[in-house]
Amino acid sequence: MSYVLGLKCRECGEKYPQKGVHVCEVCFGPLEVQYDYAAMRGKVTRESIESKPRNLWRYRDLLPINGEPKAGLSSGWTPLRRAHNLEKVLGVKELYIKDDSANYPTWSYKERVVSVAITKAIELGYDTVGCASTGNLANSVAAHAAVAGLKAFVMIPHDLEQGKVLGSLIFGPTMVRIEGNYDDVNRLCSEIADKYKWAIVNVNLRPFYTEGAKTFGFEVAEQLGWRLPKHTVCPTAGGTILPKIYKAYQEFIDLGLVADNAPKIYSAQAAGCNPVVEAIRAGHDLIKPQKPKTIAKSIAIGNPADGFYVVQAVKQSGGWGEDATDAEIVDAIKLLARTEGTWTEPAGGTTLAATIKLINSGRIPRDESICVCITGNGLKTVEVVVDQLEPPTSIPPKLDAFDALMATYQAQQAKTPAKVPAGV
Amino acid sequence: MAVKIRIPTPLRSVTNGADMVEVQAGTVDEALKNLCAQFSGMEKRLYKQPGELNRFVNIYVNDEDIRFLNNLQTPIKDGDDISVVPAIAGG
Numbered sequence: 001m002s003y004v005l006g007l008k009c010r011e012c013g014e015k016y017p018q019k020g021v022h023v024c025e026v027c028f029g030p031l032e033v034q035y036d037y038a039a040m041r042g043k044v045t046r047e048s049i050e051s052k053p054r055n056l057w058r059y060r061d062l063l064p065i066n067g068e069p070k071a072g073l074s075s076g077w078t079p080l081r082r083a084h085n086l087e088k089v090l091g092v093k094e095l096y097i098k099d100d101s102a103n104y105p106t107w108s109y110k111e112r113v114v115s116v117a118i119t120k121a122i123e124l125g126y127d128t129v130g131c132a133s134t135g136n137l138a139n140s141v142a143a144h145a146a147v148a149g150l151k152a153f154v155m156i157p158h159d160l161e162q163g164k165v166l167g168s169l170i171f172g173p174t175m176v177r178i179e180g181n182y183d184d185v186n187r188l189c190s191e192i193a194d195k196y197k198w199a200i201v202n203v204n205l206r207p208f209y210t211e212g213a214k215t216f217g218f219e220v221a222e223q224l225g226w227r228l229p230k231h232t233v234c235p236t237a238g239g240t241i242l243p244k245i246y247k248a249y250q251e252f253i254d255l256g257l258v259a260d261n262a263p264k265i266y267s268a269q270a271a272g273c274n275p276v277v278e279a280i281r282a283g284h285d286l287i288k289p290q291k292p293k294t295i296a297k298s299i300a301i302g303n304p305a306d307g308f309y310v311v312q313a314v315k316q317s318g319g320w321g322e323d324a325t326d327a328e329i330v331d332a333i334k335l336l337a338r339t340e341g342t343w344t345e346p347a348g349g350t351t352l353a354a355t356i357k358l359i360n361s362g363r364i365p366r367d368e369s370i371c372v373c374i375t376g377n378g379l380k381t382v383e384v385v386v387d388q389l390e391p392p393t394s395i396p397p398k399l400d401a402f403d404a405l406m407a408t409y410q411a412q413q414a415k416t417p418a419k420v421p422a423g424v
Numbered sequence: 425m426a427v428k429i430r431i432p433t434p435l436r437s438v439t440n441g442a443d444m445v446e447v448q449a450g451t452v453d454e455a456l457k458n459l460c461a462q463f464s465g466m467e468k469r470l471y472k473q474p475g476e477l478n479r480f481v482n483i484y485v486n487d488e489d490i491r492f493l494n495n496l497q498t499p500i501k502d503g504d505d506i507s508v509v510p511a512i513a514g515g
């Protein structure tokens with residue numbers, strides 16, 4: 001049973017059947033999946049969802065597939081944890097970490113969009129999938145394509161971290177490094193999608209792909225006990241996930257699955273690539289593209305296609321935008337690891353650093369519930385912390401050597417005051 | 425100046441399938457206007473109103489986004505290459 005009606009242009013309203021098209025032929029606007037929400041009433045319920053397996057497909061009634069899921073049967077349902085230690089450090093009452101650094105199998109939020117896109121690619125009869133990626137998407141496409149037996153072509157900018165490169169290559173795709181930044185990769189991929197008959201997940205499968213990001217928001221709501229956080233802080237690159245989390249919240253509200261607490265959503269970007277945050281600050285919805293310069297490479301998209309919709313969702317919800325410098329990003333990565341035991345990549349560091357600034361500036365009140373969206377894993381980006389951590393001491397395997405070390409260690413401890421975590 | 429305009433798939437229904445169209449122009453705006461004059465239906469796909477492109481239309485001159493140059497007033501040299509590219513989701 002599928003509730004999908006078809007595709008519709010978000011700008012001009014033109015309608016299309018379900019196929020591999022990504023932009024409206026009339027105005028170039030993005031296409032959005034239309035559902036028969038009236039038919040869902042009374043059928044898509046808390047109980048119907050709770051009866052399904054604990055992976056992202058438990059929300060399949062709200063996803064654009066016609067048959068059975070073909071990818072990602074172990075993806076999603078990542079931890080939502082109350083962050084008591086961070087609450088103390090930041091001086092807030094109720095803080096949650098939604099932790100997609102633990103999303104299987106390639107450790108980022110991208111499993112959500114890719115699971116839907118690969119299923120759709122198979123439904124539409126493609127034998128080759130591809131993507132334009134800042135790293136995480138390529139990892140996920142390569143892994144899920146391997147399982148599904150599809151050929152994969154993944155395109156990335158030339159200067160990515162080694163973990164992101166190897167994290168794709170291990171799955172055996174054809175990987176192409178493009179001598180340029182992500183926006184160059186993107187542009188090339190739109191031309192490739194035109195010429196070759198491939199399913200490029202974030203180009204011609206984009207309307208289906210982006211819907212998968214809603215599962216992040218659905219999970220937050222269900223795991224919070226069928227309730228929405230008042231404030232959600234989310235990273236922005238191309239602008240897929242933020243509007244889709246907000247859409248997920250609104251769908252659950254409309255279906256009567258959660259109470260409407262007027263949730264607010266906030267966009268986090270790196271200071272070295274902040275076109276969306278700049279637009280939010282300036283109060284207009286025209287996004288001025290930038291040439292990115294930041295360690296947060298996974299979110300370094302200077303010309304975000306869906307930036308306009310991020311600004312709209314943020315504005316409509318009453319949220320805001322905030323950015324973080326590279327130093328603040330690294331401090332936040334360390335803080336999250338040292339308080340909550342989660343090692344995130346710079347996208348997560350950006351989100352936590354922005355959250356801290358939004359709290360300190362009074363934009364987010366300290367006594368209301370806050371959800372920080374952690375979307376990627378730090379093991380893929382060791383480069384950003386390798387020079388920021390004290391290297392371990394090396395000693396011979398002798399107890400007196402260890403005793404000597406402990407003596408200097410204790411002397412040091414006596415001198416230094418109690419440690420205040422960085423980033424506060 | 426003679427310039428080539430690369431036409432993406434979604435616009436080829438308007439150009440009778442052509443993926444490349446040559447026009448004479450001194451600026452990007454002139455080039456696009458000449459394109460619109462050749463093919464009916466092109467104008468409403470590219471322009472929201474005269475002088476303002478649709479939100480999701482990106483124009484590149486020799487691989488540079490015109491928003492980093494002089495927007496629609498960006499000057500054109502002989503042999504320049506203009507691409508019309510729809511915006512794409514991130515990754």
Ligand SMILES: Cc1ncc(COP(=O)(O)O)c(C=O)c1O
Nearest residue numbers: 237238239240241375376514515
């Ligand atoms: C770890 C991580 N977080 C967040 C994002 C944000 O992506 P978008 O705004 O394109 O959904 C990305 C995109 O590549 C990412 O890799």
Ligand SMILES: [Zn+2]
Nearest residue numbers: 009012024027
């Ligand atoms: Zn349209």
